[in-house]
Amino acid sequence: MIAVIIGVWSMIFLGALMRGMIEDMIENGIATLTGHIQVHHKGYRDDPVIENSIADLNTIESALESLLPPGTQWTPRVRVNGIASNARHSDGVTLVGIDPELEAKVSFIGHAVTQGRYLTLDEENGILVGKALIDKFETKLGRKLVLMSQDTSGEIASRSFRIVGVFRAEMEATEKQFAFVTMHAAQRMLRLQGDISEVSIRLKDQGETDRVTNALKETLPSAYEVHSWRDLLPLLSAYMRLFDGFMWLWYLVVFIAMGFGIVNTMLMAVFERIREFGLLKALGMRPWWIIKEVLAESFFLLVIGMAIGNTLGLLSVLALSGSGIDLSALAAGTEYVGMARVIYPAVSGKDVAMANLMVFILGLLVSVYPAAKAARFTPVEALAHT
Amino acid sequence: MGFNMNIVECIDVKKAYRQDTLEVRALNGITLSIQKGAFVALAGPSGSGKTTMLNIIGGLDTADSGRVIVDGNALEDMTQSELANLRLRNVGFVFQAYNLIPVLSALENVEFVMLLQGIPPDERRERAMAILDDVGLEDMYNRRPAELSGGQQQRVAVARAIVSSPSIVLADEPTANLDSKTGKGLLEMMKQMNERRKATFVFSTHDKMVMDYARRLILIRDGLVADDQVREGGFRFAIFD
Ligand SMILES: Nc1ncnc2c1ncn2[C@@H]1O[C@H](COP(=O)(O)OP(=O)(O)OP(=O)(O)O)[C@@H](O)[C@H]1O
Ligand SMILES: [Mg+2]
Numbered sequence: 215m216i217a218v219i220i221g222v223w224s225m226i227f228l229g230a231l232m233r234g235m236i237e238d239m240i241e242n243g244i245a246t247l248t249g250h251i252q253v254h255h256k257g258y259r260d261d262p263v264i265e266n267s268i269a270d271l272n273t274i275e276s277a278l279e280s281l282l283p284p285g286t287q288w289t290p291r292v293r294v295n296g297i298a299s300n301a302r303h304s305d306g307v308t309l310v311g312i313d314p315e316l317e318a319k320v321s322f323i324g325h326a327v328t329q330g331r332y333l334t335l336d337e338e339n340g341i342l343v344g345k346a347l348i349d350k351f352e353t354k355l356g357r358k359l360v361l362m363s364q365d366t367s368g369e370i371a372s373r374s375f376r377i378v379g380v381f382r383a384e385m386e387a388t389e390k391q392f393a394f395v396t397m398h399a400a401q402r403m404l405r406l407q408g409d410i411s412e413v414s415i416r417l418k419d420q421g422e423t424d425r426v427t428n429a430l431k432e433t434l435p436s437a438y439e440v441h442s443w444r445d446l447l448p449l450l451s452a453y454m455r456l457f458d459g460f461m462w463l464w465y466l467v468v469f470i471a472m473g474f475g476i477v478n479t480m481l482m483a484v485f486e487r488i489r490e491f492g493l494l495k496a497l498g499m500r501p502w503w504i505i506k507e508v509l510a511e512s513f514f515l516l517v518i519g520m521a522i523g524n525t526l527g528l529l530s531v532l533a534l535s536g537s538g539i540d541l542s543a544l545a546a547g548t549e550y551v552g553m554a555r556v557i558y559p560a561v562s563g564k565d566v567a568m569a570n571l572m573v574f575i576l577g578l579l580v581s582v583y584p585a586a587k588a589a590r591f592t593p594v595e596a597l598a599h600t
Numbered sequence: 601m602g603f604n605m606n607i608v609e610c611i612d613v614k615k616a617y618r619q620d621t622l623e624v625r626a627l628n629g630i631t632l633s634i635q636k637g638a639f640v641a642l643a644g645p646s647g648s649g650k651t652t653m654l655n656i657i658g659g660l661d662t663a664d665s666g667r668v669i670v671d672g673n674a675l676e677d678m679t680q681s682e683l684a685n686l687r688l689r690n691v692g693f694v695f696q697a698y699n700l701i702p703v704l705s706a707l708e709n710v711e712f713v714m715l716l717q718g719i720p721p722d723e724r725r726e727r728a729m730a731i732l733d734d735v736g737l738e739d740m741y742n743r744r745p746a747e748l749s750g751g752q753q754q755r756v757a758v759a760r761a762i763v764s765s766p767s768i769v770l771a772d773e774p775t776a777n778l779d780s781k782t783g784k785g786l787l788e789m790m791k792q793m794n795e796r797r798k799a800t801f802v803f804s805t806h807d808k809m810v811m812d813y814a815r816r817l818i819l820i821r822d823g824l825v826a827d828d829q830v831r832e833g834g835f836r837f838a839i840f841d
Contacts, residue, residue, distance in 0.1 A: 489698050496660055496695075497713055497760075498688025500681055593660045597695060 215519050217475025218573065221468045222523025223530070225569040229461060230531045230559035236457050237560050240420075242384050243447045245322040247310070247392070249288075249414035250423045251430065252446060254439050258411065264294060264366055267409040268438070274413055277433045282426065285418035289316035292400040293411040296363030298343075298393060303351045307393045309361055311400025311410075320416045323381060323394055330355045330379035337396050341375035344389025345382050355380060361393065365404045373403045461565075465572060472573065473580045480512050480584035491588050492596020501589035508585035509578060516577040520570055527566075531559045606669075607768050607800050608634040608657055613666035615652055615823075626652040628823035629666065634802060636767070639794045641814035642804040649823040650804035651772050657802065658691050658770045659683040671767045688716055692761030692799075694771035699757035700745040706732060706752075707741040710760045717764060731759040735789055751782035758790060762799050769793075771803035775810055787813045 244250060253274055258266040268274065271290055278288055292311030297304055314333040318324025323342065324332065333340050341359055348354060358374050365371040375395060383389045401408065417423060427442040434440060444451045484491070491504055535558060615627040626649045634640055642650045655661035656668055659675050668675040671690045678686065687693070700709045710728040719727075732741060735755040745753055754774055761769045771790070775783030791813060794801050803810070811817055819827035 490701055493695075493698065493701060495684065496658075496687065496693055498684050498686075498691075498716055500684050594655050597698065 215479065215515055217472045217479070218516060218519025218577065219523045219526065221472035221475075222520050222569060222573055223526040225465055225468050225573070226524060226527030226561075226566055227530050227559070228464060229565040229569060230527070230561045232457055232461055232464075233562050233565055234558045234560035236454055238558070239450060239453065240443070243450045244416070244420075244443055246383065246385075246388050247291075247321050247323075247414065248443050248446050249320055250417045250420060250443050251415040251427050252441050253413040253415070253430065253434065254411070254441070256437050256439050259439060259441065262293070262295065262411070264364060264404060264406070267292075267366075267406060267411055268413070269409050271408070271410060271413075273435065274438065277430065278413070278415070281429050281433060282415065283418065283422060286415060286426075287316070287319040288413055288415040289313055289320045290397065290410040290413050291317070292397055292404070292406060292409075294363045294400075294404065296361050298347070298351070299360050299362070300351050300353055300358065302353075305347075305350070305390075307347070307361075308391050309363060309400060310392055310394050311397040312394055313397050317394075320414055322383065323392075326381040326383060327379040328382045330377070332379055333394065333396050335396070336398060337378075338399050338402075339374075339376050340378035340395065340399075342379040342381055342394040343377055344392065345380050346386045346389035347393070348377070348380055350390065353377065359393075361395075361403070363404060366406060366409075371403050371405070373399075375399075465569065469572065469576055473576060476512065476515070476577055477580050477583060479515070480508065480581050481587065483511065484508060484584045484588040487588075488591060488596050491591055492593045495591070496593035496597065504589045505582075505585040508588050509581055512578065512581035512585075516574055520573060523573075524566070524570065528561065531561050534559050605635050606633040607636045607638075607671055608632075608802070609667070609669040610653075610657070611667040613653075613656060613663045613668060615649075615656065615661070615664050626823055627656070627663070630820070630823070630825055631666075632818060632825055632828065634768075634800065636800055637794070637798050638800050638802070638816060639791065639814055640800075640802045640816045640818060641811050642802065642818050642820055643806060643811050644804075644820035644826070645806060648820045650806075650820055652823075653820065654770045654772050654802065654804055657768075658693060659686050688713065689764075690767045692764070692766040692769040694754065694757045694761050694769065694774045694803075696773040696776050699760075700753055702745050705742045705744055706737060706748065706756045709745070709756055710763055713760060713764055719764075727763055728759075731763045732756070734793070735759045749782075750777050751786060754778065754786055755789065758786065758793070762793050762797060765797065766799065768800040768802065771801065773804055773806075775805065775807065780809060783807070783810065 253268075255266045255268045282288065290313060294309050296307060296309045298307045312323070312333070314335055318332070327342065328345070333342060341361070343359065351359070353359065355377055357377055359377055360372060360374045362370055362372040381389070397410070400406070415426075417426060423442045423444075427440055430440040494504065495501070610630055610632050613627055613630045617624045617626055630653060642653060644650055652661065656663050657670060659670070659678070663676065670686065673686055675683065701712065704712060707725070707728050710732060711724045714724045714727065729741065732738060735758060737752060737755055737759070740748060740752065745756070748756065758771070758774070761771070774790070775786055778786065787810060790801055790803075793799055805811060814831065816828070816830045818825060
């Protein structure tokens with residue numbers, strides 16, 4: 215009984231924690247510019263050079279308009295690799311030209327600026343950089359930063375921007391990697407004439423990712439490539455699978471421990487009643503009835519244990535859903551795998567149902583052993599037992 | 601005709617128990633038959649094989665060799681499930697101890713066999729009450745076994761054993777745990793049941809007082825029938841003289 219309670223509780227609680235962790239990681243990855251789905255010009259993913267830009271945004275726009283479910287947000291972007299430099303330092307960055315209004319609805323940058331301000335619509339010189347980059351470049355708000363990259367004609371384009379805002383991100387790497395300017399500014403600098411690098415789409419419901427991705431793939435001309443976040447964040451998807459596997463492993467471990475508990479309890483109950491079973495058999499009770507009797511008993515044991523375990527599990531999740539578990543002390547380590555600094559447990563109905571179903575079915579299965587044992591006593595042996 | 605009159609027919613029944621490497625020969629070839637309506641005692645010293653014999657007749661245990669026919673059924677040909685059914689329908693048991701299901705009341709214990717037989721609740725209750733009245737426990741329907749004396753418990757056990765009118769009641773030392781007065785009462789009662797309900801009773805004992813109640817006495821020694829007498833006046837056994 216206690217084994218069942220602890221088992222169910224830990225399965226639900228730890229399951230929710232892990233689910234929360236994974237969902238956070240995905241959310242993080244998706245909000246860090248990825249989105250749920252991206253559209254690129256063919257070849258851009260393998261070779262993200264300026265030549266692989268999207269020229270006719272209109273085709274894509276009309277396809278998106280007809281295909282995307284309501285509530286979906288999307289934004290075009292210019293995105294190139296470049297070098298940022300000031301008097302002291304220089305380093306590679308990814309220059310992202312955004313539509314400030316649309317971008318804010320899709321990625322984290324809209325609400326990540328902690329110093330200065332966000333970009334305005336037609337701003338020419340403003341640039342947003344991460345806190346980590348500022349520190350590394352030993353610069354600050356209001357100073358200049360020179361960006362260099364290859365333009366459409368193969369020349370090195372270089373342009374000086376003024377730092378108007380500093381953003382924070384969950385991960386330091388993000389802060390160091392990205393620098394944001396307006397799309398206009400980027401297009402002008404790179405002589406793109408209205409071309410863009412990618413379209414990033416954020417769905418209202420992540421579950422629709424695959425369906426929408428496939429629909430877009432079918433509709434858009436072959437000059438474009440459509441990728442879901444699963445393709446775009448292969449490491450994250452791999453982690454997710456790993457976590458899923460880990461969760462199963464955890465279930466297994468819990469279950470084995472619990473299984474022993476159940477078998478033990480039931481065997482003890484059976485041995486305690488060995489004379490009674492013997493008597494019942496002597497009186498003409500069929501072995502099958504005895505099996506049913508024992509199984510019914512473990513059924514009640516399981517149901518009660520599960521009820522308590524579920525209640526405890528959901529209560530502990532509820533208790534933590536307000537504040538979460540703060541991992542910031544471990545942030546340096548967790549950041550490495552893209553985890554959030556604070557974990558909020560996430561209860562998924564599927565996980566809870568799985569845990570319960572598994573405990574229940576396997577619980578009854580392991581009870582078959584004591585039940586069969588009870589049924590196998592011959593009345594003579596059982597009655598001789600004192 | 602004569603065959604039909606026999607409720608139990610044993611032919612050269614042998615049974616050995618294996619204990620580690622040692623073989624204990626409990627029955628060494630018992631041949632006997634018991635008539636319908638008989639009131640028979642199996643007597644013999646401790647370890648002679650009385651319990652083993654009763655268990656085999658009741659289908660609780662199986663013989664190694666030989667034939668056992670109970671109420672026309674050859675036990676050696678029956679499956680566990682068929683044996684269970686035979687015990688349920690044709691045989692009533694009274695054990696030496698631990699006869700009752702501890703969590704059930706006296707009435708429920710008596711009803712239990714009828715429940716397994718699928719008799720409807722009203723009839724069950726009525727018959728259980730009637731039989732408990734017969735054995736003099738009319739005030740104790742709702743007592744648990746723990747709240748009954750040993751003699752009362754044995755009476756409930758006898759009531760349960762005969763309530764569904766089995767063809768044979770097997771009682772293994774039914775009076776062993778009772779003082780002689782209570783034991784006598786129980787035997788009186790069994791005898792009445794035998795006469796009134798025409799139920800066959802086979803009981804084992806090594807108590808001389810109990811043997812005096814039997815109308816036939818089968819003496820077992822070393823797993824063999826040593827003597828077999830029908831009462832006319834009184835028994836005379838060499839070993840007890
Ligand atoms: N389960 C068993 N395992 C091994 N030996 C057994 C078993 N049951 C009985 N025996 C042996 O078989 C022989 C006959 O036993 P049984 O119980 O039939 O004797 P009994 O006549 O009923 O004796 P008692 O009067 O003491 O009850 C004895 O020697 C006993 O030790
Ligand atoms: Mg005995």
